[in-house]
Amino acid sequence: MSIYVDVEKRLGPFRLKVRFSAGNEVLALLGASGCGKSMTLKCIAGIEKPDKGIISVDGRVLFDSVRKINLSPQERHTGLLFQNYALFPNMTVLQNIRAGARREQDPAQREKLTSEIIESFGLSGLLELYPAQLSGGQQQRVALARILVSSPDILLMDEPFSALDSHLRFRLEGEVRQVLRDFGKTVILVSHDRDEVFRLSEKIVMLKDGTVDTFGSKDEVFANPETRNAALLTGCKNISRAVPIDDTHVRAVDWGVDLKTGSGAAKARYVGIQTHDIRAGEGDNSIFCRVTEVIENPFSYTVMLTPVGAANSIPIGWKMDKAAWAKMRSECVRLNLPPESILLLKS
């Protein structure tokens, strides 16, 4: 276990109470803005002081409220990457990276580390430039180089791609994935982007209002989000309140229909289904719907459907590729919600 975090912090009406652990892997903190993701990161880095709890990295205690341990940010060896990259504007790229190497006492060793990192990040052409002269992608690379040259025990990344244009994001994500693989130690990635989180991380902590809502491996969490919040964060757009009928049937109140589900329905408070899991035609849960709206996306349509005969129901979104909808195009559709695709959610 490389990192263990169990902290509490009160900040006005907001209360942060998180506990999680991770090995030498990428752990993502996923949540809506204001859920405490960045605060958690700042507690680990030593910028914010938790009211109580323990933080340890590789068995080294960084913070322990009982034993009154609270290492300074400098002593913690946590590489913190901000979304604006926080390069020192008054220093050149080379000076920025050298600043990162100052922990190393021996000047010869320091120079060696610096030139190695410059080499491996391909920065030799940028050394004399100031941060304001760099593109977003270059800034990110320099910031990562500056952090890694300081040989951190853990890497903390706060929304590392949010300052970039979307076409760049994808490419830089590939670069970062490689860097993280080479780093080989614990990485904590804070993000609100589920796709990014899915591609980069192995473990996921989902936060809601300062507490851990779901904690598990990426595949578990995405395949079977257990809570309404987790389902929303994995991008599930169709969620309805549910009243259990028996262990394999619920009434989806917001859609006004009864559904057959997998077992365990008795505890469900909500049901959800991903837009791409919906099928057309007959089946266990076939629902006759009227088309209320067709929203055009770049490469697909989202067809909004309301079950016929249900009063005040909220529409179900169904994602279809353009050709399929062009062929079908009608006012009414018979939908099938496969029982195995229906997510049973706690509140």
Next chain:
Amino acid sequence: MNLFPLWNSLRIAGISTFIIFFLGIFAAYYISKAHRVVKGILDVVLTLPLVLPPTVVGYLLLRVLGPNRLIGSWFLQVFGLKLTMTWWSAIFATVVVIFPLMYRTSRGAFESFDETLAYSAQSIGLSDTYIFWRIRMPCCKQGILAGTVLAFARALGEYGATSMIAGYTPGRTATISTTVYQLWRTNDDELAFKWVLVNMAISFVVLLAVNMLEKRSYKTPVQKEDS
């Protein structure tokens, strides 16, 4: 024309500005980090000399530094030193009067500083001293320089508190501003006008310097495109 008042004004303003540069910056730095309530109170107290009439400042200074008063009498007994009516007495008055200018402008500069720079620097192991002198100060350079120049200009023009605590002794404590008043009082209009011109010239140059400092921001050359 005896140039002593010019020299005296310049050394008083120079020394006061030097002192206030460090005092103002450190007050600004520590107070901007202080608790909200402490900040509010200190802010008012430290800005007070900016709005008080200089004569009130002079009066208050005389009450503590005068030969029969608390600090003044102690210095007289222990060092045999009179704190008033010497050329350097004016430094006390000037320091108090220009402090708020330096404090306010540096605090403004520090408040616009992006704290994530300091956090990142800490996390890669840079000491707080290094961060202060090599990152925070260079990033806030413009505001701090502007504050310094403004404080210097104000120090040159200080009259009220100075005349109360240092008086006017030609060749010993006379400054430009006290000289102008004295010359006007004694109907030496011609010489008074010359000193007025000297004063205006200095102020003009100083304000020009402030303006140039404010306009010159970080050069942002053409951004490079990702390809």
